[in-house]
Amino acid sequence: MIYPASGTGAWEAALCNTLSLGDAVLMYETGHFATLWKKMAENLGLKPEFLGLPGSEGWRRGVQADKIEARLREDTQHAIKAVCVVHNETSTGVTSDIAAVRRAIDAAGHPALLMVDTISGLASADYRHDEWGVDVTVSGSQKGLMLPPGISFNAISAKALDASRRATLPRAFWDWKDIVEMNKQGYWPYTPNTNLLYGLSEVLDMILGEGLDNVFARHQRLAAACRSAVTAWGLEIQCADPAVYSPVLTGVMMPDGADADAARKLIYEHFDMSLGTGLGKVKGRMFRIGHLGDCNDLTLMAALSGCEMGLKLADVPLRSSGVSAAMDYLTSHIAKPALKVAA
Ligand SMILES: *Cc1c(COP(=O)(O)O)cnc(C)c1O
Numbered sequence: 001m002i003y004p005a006s007g008t009g010a011w012e013a014a015l016c017n018t019l020s021l022g023d024a025v026l027m028y029e030t031g032h033f034a035t036l037w038k039k040m041a042e043n044l045g046l047k048p049e050f051l052g053l054p055g056s057e058g059w060r061r062g063v064q065a066d067k068i069e070a071r072l073r074e075d076t077q078h079a080i081k082a083v084c085v086v087h088n089e090t091s092t093g094v095t096s097d098i099a100a101v102r103r104a105i106d107a108a109g110h111p112a113l114l115m116v117d118t119i120s121g122l123a124s125a126d127y128r129h130d131e132w133g134v135d136v137t138v139s140g141s142q143k144g145l146m147l148p149p150g151i152s153f154n155a156i157s158a159k160a161l162d163a164s165r166r167a168t169l170p171r172a173f174w175d176w177k178d179i180v181e182m183n184k185q186g187y188w189p190y191t192p193n194t195n196l197l198y199g200l201s202e203v204l205d206m207i208l209g210e211g212l213d214n215v216f217a218r219h220q221r222l223a224a225a226c227r228s229a230v231t232a233w234g235l236e237i238q239c240a241d242p243a244v245y246s247p248v249l250t251g252v253m254m255p256d257g258a259d260a261d262a263a264r265k266l267i268y269e270h271f272d273m274s275l276g277t278g279l280g281k282v283k284g285r286m287f288r289i290g291h292l293g294d295c296n297d298l299t300l301m302a303a304l305s306g307c308e309m310g311l312k313l314a315d316v317p318l319r320s321s322g323v324s325a326a327m328d329y330l331t332s333h334i335a336k337p338a339l340k341v342a343a
Contacts, residue, residue, distance in 0.1 A: 001013065001153065001154040001156065001176055001179050002151055002152075002153055002188075002192070002193075002197075003151065003152050003153070003154075003174070004150060004151060004190075004191070004192060004193035004196075005150070005151070005152050006140060006142075006149050006150065006152060007117075007119040007138065007139070007140030007142075007152045008036075008040075008152075009152055009174070010119075010138045010139065010140060010152035010153055010154055011037050011040055011117065011138055012040060012044070012174055013138075013154050013171075013174035013176070014084075014115050014136040014138050014154055015040065015041055015044055015046065015082075015084075015115075015169070016044060016167075016169040016170070016171040016174055017136075017154075017160075017164040017167060017169075017171060017174060017175065017176045018081075018082065018113055018115075018135075018136065018160055018163045018164055018167050019044075019046055019081055019082060019163075019167050019169055020081075020166075020167050020168040020169055021045045021046075021168065021169060022045065022046070022047060023046050023047065023081040023082070024046075024047045024048075024049060024075075024079045024080045024081060025041050025046050025047065025048045025049070025080065025081060025082045025083075025084060026048075026049050026051065026068065026071060026072070026080050026082070026083045026084070026112065027041065027048045027049070027050050027051070027083075027084045027085070028050070028051045028052055028063045028067075028068065028083075028084070028085050028086075028096075029050050029051065029052030029053075029058045029059075030052070030058060030059065030061075030062065030063060030085070030086050030089040030092065030094060030096060031058075031059045031086070031089040031090075031091035031092040031094065031279070031280070032089075032090075032091035032092075032279035032280040032281075033086050033089060033090055033091055033117065033119075034085070034086045034089060034117075035050075035280060037084060037086070037117060038050050038084075041084070044169060045169070046169075048084075049071075049080075051067050051068065051071060055281075056281040056282060059089075059091070059092050059094075059238070059281055059282060060092065060094065060238060060239060060240035060241070061094060061239075061240060061241050061244070062089075062094050062095055062096035062097060062241065062243075062244040063085050063096040063097065063100075063101055065097065065100035065101050065103065065104040066104065068083060068101060068104045068105070068108075069104035069105075069107050069108050072104070072105060072108035072110040072112065073108045073110075075110065078110065078111055078112075080110070080112050081112055081113065081163075082112050082113040082114070082115055082135075083101065083105060083112050083113070083114050083115070084115045084116075084117075085098065085101055085114075085115075085116055085117070086116070086117040087116050087117060087118035087121040087125070087127060088118060088119075088120045088121030088124070088125055088246055088248050089246075090119070090120040090143070090248070090249065090276075090288075091251075091278075091279040091280065091282070091288075092238050092239065092246075092251050092282070093237070093238050093239050093245070093246040093248070093249045093250045093251035093288060094238070094239040094241070094244050094245075094246055094251075095121065095125060095244045095245070095246050095247075096244065097243075097244065098114075098116055098127070098128075098132045098134065099128075099131075099132045101114060102114060102132050102133045102134070106133075113135040113136065113159065113160055113163060114133065114134050114135050114136075115134070115135060115136040115137075115138065116132075116134045116136070116137050116138065117138045117139075118137055118138065118139050119138060119139050119140040119143060119152070120143040120144065120248055120249075120292070121139075121143075121144065121248065122139040122143070122144050122145065123144035123145050123146075123203075123207055123212075123215065123293075124143070124144035124215070124216070124219045124247055124248045124292045124293065125144075125216065125219065125246070125247050125248060126216050129155045133157075134155070134157070135156070135157040135159050135160040135163075136154055136155070136156055136157070136160050137153070137154070137155040138152070138153070138154060139152065139153045139155075140152040140153070141196060141199075141200065143248070143292060143293070144248065144292050144293055145200070145203050145207075145293070146203050146206075146293040146294050147196055147199045147200060147203060148196065148199070150193055150196050151193050151196045151197070151200065154176070156176065161176065161180075164176050164177070173190075175189075214336075216247070217335070218295075218296075218335065219247035219248065219291065219292065219295075220247045221330075221333055221335060222247075222291040222295060222296075222297070222300050223245060223246065223247045223248075223250060223291055224329060224333070225297075225300060225326040225329040225330050225333075226250045226289055226291055226300060226304065226326065227245065227250055228322070228325045228326055228328070228329040229304045229307075229308075229322030229323065229325050229326040230250060230252050230322060231322075231325070232319065232320045232321060232322040232324070232325035232326075233308070233311065233318045233319060233320070233322040234317070234318060234319030234320070235252050235253060235254070235255070235316075235318075236252075236253040237250060237251065237252065237253070238250075238251025238252065238253055238282070238286050239251060247291075247292075248290070248291070248292045249276065249288050249289060249290045249291060249292065250288070250289045250291070251278075251282075251286050251287075251288050252286055252287055252288070252289065252307075253285060253286045254285060254286060254287075254316065255316065255317065258314070258316050259284055260277070260278050260284050260285060260286050260287045261277060261278070261283075261284050261287075262314055263287065263310055263311055263313075263314040263316060264277060264287050264310075266310045266313045266314050267306055267307065267309075267310030267313075270309070270310065270313065271306040271309065271310065273303065273306040273310075275287045275288060275289060275307070276288030276289075276290060289303055289304075289307065291303075297330050297335075300326070300330075301323065301326065301327065301330075304322055304323050304326050305323050307322070308321065308322055308323050
């Protein structure tokens with residue numbers, strides 16, 4: 001399903017097409033976006049249960065699938081209708097192991113639907129809707145797909161489509177049924193976002209032209225270079241588990257007493273670079289460096305230079321040069337040269 005809406009619309013579509021008033025939903029607190037999705041579930045009249053670690057500890061790790069398995073095993077009546085998790089938590093720079101969540105649901109022998117938000121993960125981090133047995137995948141245009149905001153997606157399993165025939169939450173704009181019917185004739189039930197569909201066709205050519213594996217490898221390499229800079233600065237990476245470092249962005253924690261937003265403001269004013277702010281529970285405590293989409297060695301180096309100069313201006317004590325460390329990383333992990341096509 002393709003919606004002329006931001007990612008939030010596709011979140012709502014996933015919930016309202018498959019669930020009914022008062023349904024229990026198991027969600028997992030990985031950060032700000034997981035929290036917003038849970039709030040939406042409440043607003044729609046669902047009963048979300050929020051699993052996670054205490055305080056902001058869960059904002060440094062991915063989904064702990066064993067917690068999901070244990071909770072589903074307790075639910076012998078199968079009151080829980082869906083498990084909802086975020087694949088790449090954009091507020092922290094932490095990914096979650098979706099295959100492990102699938103295995104946890106299967107190990108518990110539970111029929112709940114698996115819904116995954118990969119709004120910021122798609123086309124930057126490896127993701128497998130079919131292979132991982134996801135029932136509804138939610139994504140959007142303006143992160144790894146490099147488009148302006150304005151279209152978002154649901155990818156749907158046969159099981160989810162079947163659930164949508166029995167679900168009774170009110171829905172109109174988001175209704176899969178009308179879209180499926182109209183799509184058969186090559187149309188939408190309302191005006192599609194035609195301009196962005198042309199853009200989507202272009203970015204898919206770009207991504208598939210580079211090769212999906214090359215795209216993922218490029219993101220992993222830039223992310224590793226970025227982390228080497230953070231470590232050289234002597235600052236902590238928001239993600240505390242190296243197994244789930246995000247290839248999309250890196251969250252940088254400030255030393256105690258230093259205000260991340262003050263440093264962000266200096267960097268914006270002096271170097272015209274806008275860094276992601278700390279959201280929700282980590283507001284003021286961290287900032288985020290994005291390295292997704294149309295990004296290469298020099299765009300990353302420029303971003304890291306801006307950060308390093310800004311952190312110095314903000315009087316944040318740095319152990320050593322992160323810029324230098326990132327250059328060392330990039331030159332010792334050289335990528336295959338991009339194919340240059342003559343005009
Ligand atoms: C950006 C984002 C959203 C929200 O999408 P909008 O397009 O802003 O509505 C939700 N979840 C994640 C993980 C995101 O990165």
